[in-house]
Amino acid sequence: MAKYIMKRIVYMIITLFIVASLTFFLMKLIPGSPFNNFEKLSEVQQNILLDKYGLKDPVPVQYFHYMVNMVKGDLGVSFQFDNTPVTELLVNRVGPSAQLGLQAMVVGAIIGIILGVLAALKQNTWIDYLCTFIAVVGKSIPSFIFAGLMQYYIAVKLGWLPVMLWRGPEYTILPTIALAMFPISIAARFMRTEMVEVLGSDYITLAKAKGASSFQISVKHALRNALIPVVTVLGPLAVSLMTGSLVIEQIFGVPGIGEQFVKSINVNDYPVIMGTNILFAVLFVIVTLIVDLLYGIIDPRIRISGGKS
Amino acid sequence: MEKILQVKDLNISFHTFSGEVKAIRGVNFDLMKGETLAIVGESGSGKSVTTKAIMRLLPEHNSEIKSGEILFEGKDLAKLTDKQMQKIRGHDISMIFQDPMTSLNPTMKISNQIMEPLIKHQNMSKHAAKARAIDLLKLVGIPKPEIRVNQYPHQFSGGMRQRVVIAIALACNPKILIADEPTTALDVTIQAQILELMKDLQKKIDTSIIFITHDLGVVANVADRVAVMYGGKIVEIGTADEIFYNPQHPYTWGLISSMPDLETESEELYSIPGTPPDLLDPPKGDAFAPRNPYVMKIDLEQEPPFFKVSDTHYAATWLLHPNAPKVEPPEVVKRRQSQFPSIREGK
Numbered sequence: 001m002a003k004y005i006m007k008r009i010v011y012m013i014i015t016l017f018i019v020a021s022l023t024f025f026l027m028k029l030i031p032g033s034p035f036n037n038f039e040k041l042s043e044v045q046q047n048i049l050l051d052k053y054g055l056k057d058p059v060p061v062q063y064f065h066y067m068v069n070m071v072k073g074d075l076g077v078s079f080q081f082d083n084t085p086v087t088e089l090l091v092n093r094v095g096p097s098a099q100l101g102l103q104a105m106v107v108g109a110i111i112g113i114i115l116g117v118l119a120a121l122k123q124n125t126w127i128d129y130l131c132t133f134i135a136v137v138g139k140s141i142p143s144f145i146f147a148g149l150m151q152y153y154i155a156v157k158l159g160w161l162p163v164m165l166w167r168g169p170e171y172t173i174l175p176t177i178a179l180a181m182f183p184i185s186i187a188a189r190f191m192r193t194e195m196v197e198v199l200g201s202d203y204i205t206l207a208k209a210k211g212a213s214s215f216q217i218s219v220k221h222a223l224r225n226a227l228i229p230v231v232t233v234l235g236p237l238a239v240s241l242m243t244g245s246l247v248i249e250q251i252f253g254v255p256g257i258g259e260q261f262v263k264s265i266n267v268n269d270y271p272v273i274m275g276t277n278i279l280f281a282v283l284f285v286i287v288t289l290i291v292d293l294l295y296g297i298i299d300p301r302i303r304i305s306g307g308k309s
Numbered sequence: 310m311e312k313i314l315q316v317k318d319l320n321i322s323f324h325t326f327s328g329e330v331k332a333i334r335g336v337n338f339d340l341m342k343g344e345t346l347a348i349v350g351e352s353g354s355g356k357s358v359t360t361k362a363i364m365r366l367l368p369e370h371n372s373e374i375k376s377g378e379i380l381f382e383g384k385d386l387a388k389l390t391d392k393q394m395q396k397i398r399g400h401d402i403s404m405i406f407q408d409p410m411t412s413l414n415p416t417m418k419i420s421n422q423i424m425e426p427l428i429k430h431q432n433m434s435k436h437a438a439k440a441r442a443i444d445l446l447k448l449v450g451i452p453k454p455e456i457r458v459n460q461y462p463h464q465f466s467g468g469m470r471q472r473v474v475i476a477i478a479l480a481c482n483p484k485i486l487i488a489d490e491p492t493t494a495l496d497v498t499i500q501a502q503i504l505e506l507m508k509d510l511q512k513k514i515d516t517s518i519i520f521i522t523h524d525l526g527v528v529a530n531v532a533d534r535v536a537v538m539y540g541g542k543i544v545e546i547g548t549a550d551e552i553f554y555n556p557q558h559p560y561t562w563g564l565i566s567s568m569p570d571l572e573t574e575s576e577e578l579y580s581i582p583g584t585p586p587d588l589l590d591p592p593k594g595d596a597f598a599p600r601n602p603y604v605m606k607i608d609l610e611q612e613p614p615f616f617k618v619s620d621t622h623y624a625a626t627w628l629l630h631p632n633a634p635k636v637e638p639p640e641v642v643k644r645r646q647s648q649f650p651s652i653r654e655g656k
Binding site: 123124201202203205206207208209210211212213214220221224225298299300301 | 370395398417426429
């Protein structure tokens, strides 16, 4: 197991190197420079700044410098935020985004799986149709509409929860629900399909033939088998949620990473673009590893290297 | 001998988009204690549906037991509630399925799969159930059961998996074991091993077996009695000797003629022409009539009743009616009949 994880970590580093390189060259294709937005600067001043940050060097040289610094743990300084180190910017901003994403993911997965299982067990009844309806609504209506509706009815009209900002656990509830609608729909649809298929399989009939009750059959036999494909879809979804949703963060005034990312692209803030992208990539490979390890826990057939016992 | 199970005038229908499929149309049979009854017939003849009905494993949403009784120890299984049925499944009646590759839960240890009925029906502790699971694996001939019991199904070969399925079925010493084509998915050598194992175990725990198959070679190997099904009905039932050496129904003749034996001379193996009847709209007379080379006018108009051949042997064909013309059965059947004339004379 340890050997497998070590191997995976080596692959992860290679992946990150490739992602960083690709991002760097693609980013350099964006027209403009970080300083032509500053209209007050004369051409001479701009030139001085470009020189200072090494932006006049040929792209491969810049790339080399960046990579060397990156390995040392230095992601450079932001052009737009007064030379604040990028690492500091990221550390301050990533917390709320990750927390929100994680909460939305956990809530979404649990509710979605429950809905999917219910729909499959009560196939073609009103429960099934209701779950399908929730899933379709959750997937087809954008999250910002839910966000607005909840802010109006739950926060303003009923006053149960704060409308926005980020000052404590109760502030996270509404954005979490708004963000969770999508994973709920995805998990519910996948879970229903898988569960229906698993419930029709031979080993479920055998479990029935053993005298198991329908509750035992669905919980002990069907659920775990139906979860395998669901984990596959939820993994990448978790990353995209954790790396922040610009819209939801804007609506609820969450000081997350999404807003900062978009702004930095608009103003060619190279170090922030790179830093954020690398952070996303790191999260992605880590979640992928977790998903792969989860597979092994759920499905003994693909358990890694434990086959000797 | 004591009757352990009686199926009386069973009628089962499936409700489909194109209409009602009358899958089982008046099936009657008895199962004696300790015997092996083979049910043979081609795909769609109703073999599996009959046995699934006994276990009440037919899909609830589209199948219906229209009429009839399934009597087991004085109880009509067709009328029990789900809860009552759960106590019988796996305890009094258990089942082995066709494909061992798919009939075990891939994410559950073998031990838990065998222990499940033990804990459920015999209130065993986990510890005792595990010890019993190891004993059962030993009983079905799995080497190193102490190690194997902690493994998962994917670590077993097809034949070994079927042994595990048999171990699960036998866990609570059932009174009836239903084997639904248990060897069809296995290769021939493994088939023979599994059949031997089943015969062995039957002696050890004195269970009755209903053996479903379309392989007459297997039938000859295991069965005490044979029921031949066609178009949702039993068309002939008798002891294995009677069915093999003195068959009466033209469909049974067809089945036996299409079985290769050492004396088969012609190069091409016989097959029964035509296709099985459409049970959405079952034929009025004998369901086999359109494919029957000996068809008579009455076959198309009236269903034949059972005619008694001997105390244990009945066949539903108008050919046995006293007024029917004498017909010559196919060569293969005549040869078989002449091999054991004693069976023909009723003893």
